[in-house]
Structure formats: structure tokens, C-alpha cells
Amino acid sequence: MTSDEAWETDGDPGSAGPPEFDTSVAHQARMYDYLLGGKDNYAADRAQTEAALKVYPEWAFTARANRAFLGRAVRYLAAGAGIRQFLDIGTGIPTAGNTHQVAQAIVPESRVVYVDYDPIVLAHARALLTSSDAGATEYIDSDLRDTSTILEQAGRLLDFSKPVAVTLVAILHAIPDADDPHAIVARLMDAVPKGSYLALSHLGREFLPPETLRQMQDLSRGNIQQEFAYRSRDEVAIFFAGLDLVEPGIVPLQDWRPEPEAANPGKSAMWCAVGRKP
Amino acid sequence: MSTEGPDGEEPDSGIPQAGGVILRLLLGTQLRRLREAAGVTPERAGYEIRASRSKISRMETGHVGFKTRDINDLLSLYGTTDEQVRARLLAMAQQASRPDWWSQYGDILPGWFESYLGLESVSSTIRTFELQFVHGLFQTQEYARAVTRLGHRAAPLSEIERRVVLRMRRQELLTRAAAPRIWSVMDEAVLRRPFGGPAVMRAQLHHLLDAAALPHVTLQVVPFASGGHAAASGAFTVLRFDEPDLPDVVYIEQLTGAVYLDQRPDVEHYLEVADQLGGEALTPAASKSFIEQVAKET
Numbered sequence: 001m002t003s004d005e006a007w008e009t010d011g012d013p014g015s016a017g018p019p020e021f022d023t024s025v026a027h028q029a030r031m032y033d034y035l036l037g038g039k040d041n042y043a044a045d046r047a048q049t050e051a052a053l054k055v056y057p058e059w060a061f062t063a064r065a066n067r068a069f070l071g072r073a074v075r076y077l078a079a080g081a082g083i084r085q086f087l088d089i090g091t092g093i094p095t096a097g098n099t100h101q102v103a104q105a106i107v108p109e110s111r112v113v114y115v116d117y118d119p120i121v122l123a124h125a126r127a128l129l130t131s132s133d134a135g136a137t138e139y140i141d142s143d144l145r146d147t148s149t150i151l152e153q154a155g156r157l158l159d160f161s162k163p164v165a166v167t168l169v170a171i172l173h174a175i176p177d178a179d180d181p182h183a184i185v186a187r188l189m190d191a192v193p194k195g196s197y198l199a200l201s202h203l204g205r206e207f208l209p210p211e212t213l214r215q216m217q218d219l220s221r222g223n224i225q226q227e228f229a230y231r232s233r234d235e236v237a238i239f240f241a242g243l244d245l246v247e248p249g250i251v252p253l254q255d256w257r258p259e260p261e262a263a264n265p266g267k268s269a270m271w272c273a274v275g276r277k278p
Numbered sequence: 279m280s281t282e283g284p285d286g287e288e289p290d291s292g293i294p295q296a297g298g299v300i301l302r303l304l305l306g307t308q309l310r311r312l313r314e315a316a317g318v319t320p321e322r323a324g325y326e327i328r329a330s331r332s333k334i335s336r337m338e339t340g341h342v343g344f345k346t347r348d349i350n351d352l353l354s355l356y357g358t359t360d361e362q363v364r365a366r367l368l369a370m371a372q373q374a375s376r377p378d379w380w381s382q383y384g385d386i387l388p389g390w391f392e393s394y395l396g397l398e399s400v401s402s403t404i405r406t407f408e409l410q411f412v413h414g415l416f417q418t419q420e421y422a423r424a425v426t427r428l429g430h431r432a433a434p435l436s437e438i439e440r441r442v443v444l445r446m447r448r449q450e451l452l453t454r455a456a457a458p459r460i461w462s463v464m465d466e467a468v469l470r471r472p473f474g475g476p477a478v479m480r481a482q483l484h485h486l487l488d489a490a491a492l493p494h495v496t497l498q499v500v501p502f503a504s505g506g507h508a509a510a511s512g513a514f515t516v517l518r519f520d521e522p523d524l525p526d527v528v529y530i531e532q533l534t535g536a537v538y539l540d541q542r543p544d545v546e547h548y549l550e551v552a553d554q555l556g557g558e559a560l561t562p563a564a565s566k567s568f569i570e571q572v573a574k575e576t
Contacts, residue, residue, distance in 0.1 A: 021557065023550050037522055042546055123556035127461045127496040139561075 019225045021120050028174065028226045029121050033093045035063035040093050040124065048223055055215045056208060061266030065253035066201050069272050070169045071097045072257055073199040076246070076274065078106040083165045083197060085158045087188075089115040089144050090171030094128040099167065100137050108134035113154045117143040144171060145179055147187040163195040170270065172239070173203040174226040181229075185239045194277050198243055201253060201272040205230040208269060236271045243275030301374035303340035303397075304524060305367060309352060310338040316356040326355045339540075344371040383444050386437060394529055394536065399451060401458045403518040405552050407511060408464040410471065412482060415449055415460065416489045421482040422446070424474030452492065463498045463555045469572045476576050483573035490566055498559035499568050511551050 019027070026048035034041040034049050052059050077083040084107060088099045091114040103110035114129060114137065116122045122141050131137040138157040142149045151160075158164055166188050175181040189198055208216065213230060220228060236250055248256065253268040313323055313334075320334040327333075327348040336342045349371050353364050380387060380395050387395075398404065406413050411425055422445045426438050433441075451457060469486075472479035490497040515529040528539040528548045539545055560568055 021554060023546070039518060039526060040549070042550070043542075119557045120553045123553070123559075126562055127498070127556060128459065130493055130496070133493075 019118055022225070026224045027118075028224060029092045029116075029118065031224070032063055032170070033095065035060055036067060036095050038093060038095055048219075051219055052216060055219060056212055056269070058207075058267050058269060062253070062268040062270055065266065065268040066170050066270055066272075067095065067097065069201055069253045069256055069270075070099065070167070070199075071102050072259070073167070073169075073272075073274055074099050074102040074165075075106065076257060077165045077197055077199065078103045078110060081165075081197060081276070083163055084110055085162060085164045086110065086112040086167060087115070087150070087154055087158065087164055088112055088167045088169075089150065089188075090168060090174075091116040091121065091125050091129070092170075093121055093124050098129050100129060100131060100135065104132045104135045108132050111136045111138075111157055113138045113140060113157050115140045115142055115144070115150055115154075117141070144168075144175060145184060147184055147191075151188070151191045160191060161193060163197070164192045165197040165199060166192065168198070168200040170201050170203075172200060173228045173230065176227065176229055182238050182241075186241070189243065189277060192277065196277045197246075197274060198240065198277075199272075199274045200236075200239060201270045202236050202239075203228055203230045203269055204236070204252070204271040205232045207252070207267070230269075231271075233271055236273070240273060240275040242277070244278050246274040246276060249273060301370050302343065304521060305344065305349075305370045305374060306338040306340040307524065308367065309349075309356075312353070312356040312358055313338075318355060323352060323355060327351050343375050346371060379447070380444065383440065386441055386444070388535070391536065393538070394531075395448065397517050397527055397529070398448075398458075400519065401517040402520040403459045403461065405516040405518070406460070406462045406464075407514055407552065407555055408462065408468050409513045410465075410467060411473070411513075412468055412486065413462055413464070414445055415452060416462070416486055417445060417449075418478070418482050418485045419446060420474050420478045421485075424478060428473070452489070452495070457494050459494045459496075461496045461498075461556070463500060463552070463559050465500050466502045466572075469499065469569060472576060480573055480576045483569055483576060487566060487569055487573075490562070490569070496562050497565055497569070498556060498562055499565040500555060500559045501568065504558060511555075514548055514551075516545070516548055516552055 023042040024044050026045045030041040030045040031049045031052075033039075034046050049059075074086070077086070083103075086099055086103055091098075099114070100110065100112035103112060112129075112131070112135070114122075114125045116125060116139075119141055122139055126139050129137055129139075136157055138154070140150055140153045142153070144150070154160075168185065172181050172185070175184065185198065185200075189196070205213065208230070217228070217230075233250055240250075250271050250273040253270050253272050254266065256272050256274075313320075320331040324331045324334045329348075333342070337344060337348075346368060349368055350364075353367065358364060380392065384392075404415075411417075412421060414422075417425070419442055422442045423438065426441045426445075430438060430441070452460075469483060474482075486497060489495050512530065517527045517529060519526075525540045525542065526545045526549065528537075528545050530537040530539070539548070559565065
């Protein structure tokens with residue numbers, strides 16, 4: 001179900017404005033799609049990804065580990081924490097194991113609101129991320145920075161008197177310090193009741209040697225529609241201020257509650273954690 | 279490459295349970311890769327199997343069937359000695375030569391459309407843009423009859439009926455297990471042009487709404503009021519397959535034939551337009567309301 005009633009295409013895209021649909025410049029969502037073996041990417045996305053892989057080969061493992069973390073975190077939230085409502089911000093291009101599929105496989109009634117600031121990416125989500133009959137999905141065209149739009153529109157599907165899991169998977173590093181990402185997360189978590197959760201992953205500064213980090217940043221500057229801010233573990237911890245971290249706390253992607261049988265032959269470049277609002 | 283059949287079951291041979299066309303394409307793609315990896319020219323490969331360079335090219339693009347002896351000889355030439363790989367490719371070639379259900383309609387089916395049916399039947403995702411006609415997978419019998427008559431004015435009634443039956447049979451794709459995901463964008467003109475008259479068209483519009491209610495079907499309308507891209511492009515279909523190695527195929531129908539594009543730059547041009555259209559069209563929810571409104575006005 002969705003509650004779009006008007007015959008218009010999407011309304012106000014959000015304060016920062018949506019990215020231009022420009023396939024000649026690499027785009028984070030499409031590079032990620034390429035790394036995960038998808039087919040919704042263009043020549044510039046592949047060239048940029050290949051260049052990044054030359055500098056930092058673990059990039060490929062990081063993308064897979066990030067997707068796997070999303071799956072484990074949503075499973076934990078649905079099966080272990082009793083969460084029935086999800087606010088998934090930074091949806092990206094649909095691939096296997098999307099949030100509503102993981103959650104609804106455990107609890108069919110799960111409700112998921114997907115948010116993305118790219119109208120083309122969101123069009124893919126609307127077309128391909130469709131709910132089971134028992135549950136519901138909704139889509140919001142908004143920039144993460146525009147939390148009032150997100151919260152207002154999410155209220156059409158989610159009941160904010162009951163716990164909500166806010167997932168910010170591999171998106172906060174696209175928000176520069178100038179836009180105060182910590183305040184953005186605080187506004188979102190203020191709006192949800194106690195017993196709600198925050199799950200996030202974030203590029204970590206500690207994982208790359210300084211020279212590699214500099215090369216990665218040089219490579220992306222002007223060549224990708226999003227610039228990345230690599231943050232330290234301490235900076236990531238601030239996102240969880242006032243929340244209780246779920247075991248094992250803030251760890252590299254592959255170390256967050258790994259499946260018993262999972263072999264982890266890689267090192268990822270992202271921190272991740274799940275926290276509960278007490 | 280995936281070893282699962284489209285229904286998720288693992289066939290004994292580990293070969294996807296797919297139609298002949300896709301298997302030929304799949305096999306052809308692998309043969310080309312093996313040949314290029316071995317540094318063998320198409321001329322040399324053709325010589326090896328007592329054929330021409332263009333025969334090799336047609337084999338590698340899935341346009342012709344394969345003889346077991348030819349595959350054996352080519353694999354030896356390419357230095358492919360792994361018995362499992364050889365057995366798998368040979369089994370694929372055998373399966374590819376089995377007839378498809380639509381072969382009984384050979385008299386009315388042009389070859390170019392037969393290829394399309396093969397590809398459509400094994401797609402995992404079908405994206406379409408329609409300008410004039412409701413997509414064949416969503417047509418009612420009466421609407422299909424009206425547009426078929428239009429295209430085959432001289433045909434006897436019995437032939438028209440067989441064409442309509444073929445189209446209805448093709449729609450079984452929508453309700454089978456492991457049905458492909460269909461993302462169809464259409465211009466408002468598709469909804470407004472009343473083939474078969476207002477009553478037929480009204481029923482057709484309600485049928486579209488039924489289709490849109492299927493979990494794996496997404497319909498979007500580009501209203502007259504919006505959208506430069508809808509006008510700039512003709513109708514086209516992009517077929518996507520689960521196998522990571524297989525490229526998307528763009529299918530463009532013309533009056534007397536069809537064009538298939540599978541070269542990346544060409545395909546990406548269409549994907550880009552499809553993406554633009556998806557972003558420009560009404561959302562799926564708003565599109566349903568729009569179709570309901572047009573049905574009221576029809």
C-alpha cells in the first residue's frame with residue numbers, strides 16, 4: 001500500500017535537492033549495485049569502482065559485508081527485538097535481501113518505509129520493493145537532512161507511539177560535518193519512542209592506511225556524486241549518545257553477530273552498531 | 279553463473295530449466311569467452327568445425343543451434359579439458375534443441391518474434407515502455423482481437439483467433455510460479471486509444487488494474503501533461519536474466535521485424551531512458567488512480 005493520492009509525480013524533493021540524473025558521473029548507489037553484482041549501473045560507475053578497487057581492493061568485501069550486516073541487523077531487530085516498524089533511510093538500488101523482505105520473512109506484518117533522495121533510485125524502490133499482502137511498504141522522496149519531511153511522511157504508515165527501527169546503512173558518511181550528521185540522527189531518535197532502535201554502518205577512518213585514505217578521497221573528489229567523510233570509531237559512537245549499544249557494540253561489519261557458519265575472509269572499511277533507546 | 283532453475287529447483291544436470299533461445303545465448307556467450315581467452319580467431323574456429331566465420335558468430339550470439347560434434351571440437355580447440363565443464367556445455371546444447379511450446383504456432387509466428395517469446399519466458403525482470411498499445415502480456419482477449427485484426431486485415435478469422443490464443447497462452451507467464459517481475463511504463467495514449475470500442479477499452483483498463491494488483495507487476499503512467507522523454511522515445515522492452523553473465527537484451531518491434539540490442543552501450547542508452555521514464559511517470563499508486571479515472575471517462 002502507499003498513500004500517494006495525487007496525480008502528480010513526486011513533490012518537493014527535499015532541502016538539499018536531489019542529484020541530477022547523470023549517468024556520466026559515478027553515483028554511490030550504482031557503484032554499490034556494481035560491487036554487489038547488479039546490472040543497474042553505467043560505464044562511469046564501473047570505471048570509478050574499478051579505479052577504487054585498485055587503490056583499495058577490500059572495497060568489494062566491504063560492500064558485501066555491508067549488505068550482510070543489514071540482513072543480520074534486520075533479522076535481529078525483527079526476531080530478537082520484536083520490532084515491527086522500520087524506517088530505512090538511504091534505500092539504494094534494490095538488490096537481494098532488502099529490508100522489508102528480511103523483516104517480512106520473519107514477521108509478515110512488518111511495515112517498512114523506504115527513504116531516498118534520488119528520484120530514480122526511489123522509482124526502482126517503488127517498482128521493485130513491494131510489500132507482502134500482510135505487511136506494508138511506503139516510499140519517501142527526501143534527503144536525510146530533511147528530517148521533518150521524513151518524519152511527517154513516515155507517520156502515514158508508521159505508528160510513532162510504538163517502537164521503530166531507524167536504519168542508516170552506509171549513508172551517514174555522505175553527510176559532511178558542515179551538515180551536522182549527529183544532530184540529524186538525534187532529531188530522528190528523538191521522534192521515536194523508547195524501545196526503538198538505531199542501526200547504522202559508516203566508513204571508518206581507522207581501517208585505511210593514511211596514504212590509501214588520501215588516494216581514495218582524491219579519486220572520488222569530483223568523480224562521484226557523493227563525497228565521503230570517513231569517521232573514527234569515537235565519532236561513530238556519538239551517533240549512539242543516549243542509546244544502549246546492543247552486543248558486541250561498535251565493531252567492523254564482519255564482526256557484528258556473524259552467522260555461526262560464516263567464514264569471514266575479509267576486512268571491511270566500515271564500523272557498524274545497533275543501539276536501543278532506553 | 280547460477281546453477282538454479284528459475285523455479286529454484288536444482289535440476290540434475292545443474293542446467294537452468296530455460297527455453298531454447300536463452301540456452302543458446304548462454305552457451306554462445308560462454309563459447310565466445312572461451313574462444314577469446316584462448317586467443318582463437320572466429321576464422322580459425324570456423325575452420326575447425328568445417329564452417330565459416332559467420333557461422334561461429336551466429337553460434338556465439340545464440341542465433342543457431344549446436345551440434346554435439348561441433349561443441350566437442352571447439353572445446354578441444356579452446357583447450358577446455360575440464361570434463362565437468364564440457365559435460366555441462368554439451369547438456370546445455372542438447373536441451374537448447376528441444377522444441378518450445380510455441381513451436382506449434384510456427385506458421386503464424388515470424389522468427390523474430392519467436393526469439394522474443396523465448397527470451398521473455400526466461401527473463402527475471404521485464405521493463406517495458408509502451409506508446410500506443412497495451413503490452414501484450416496485459417491485453418484482454420477482445421482488445422487483442424481488435425489490435426490483431428488491425429495488423430492482419432487480410433487474414434482469415436481462424437488465423438486471427440489462433441493469434442489471439444497464442445497471446446493469451448503467453449500470458450500464463452504472469453501467473454506461473456517464479457513469474458518474472460514486470461515494470462511497465464506507458465504513455466497516457468495507451469489508455470486513451472479505444473481499440474475495439476469503448477466497452478472493450480473499459481474492460482481492458484480494468485484488466486490493467488487487476489494486473490497492477492499482482493505483487494510482481496508494477497505499472498506507471500506518463501500523463502500527457504508531463505514528460506519530454508516519453509515523446510522522445512519509441513516503445514521498447516528491456517529483458518533481464520538472473521544469470522550474472524548474461525547481458526540485458528533490448529527488444530524493439532518494428533512493422534516487419536524486430537531489433538535486438540545486447541551490446542552494453544546500446545543497452546545502457548535504453549536503461550537510461552527507462553530510468554528517466556520511471557522517475558518521470560506517476561508513482562505506481564497514483565497511476566492506478568489515473569487508470570481508474572480514465573476508465574470512468576471511457
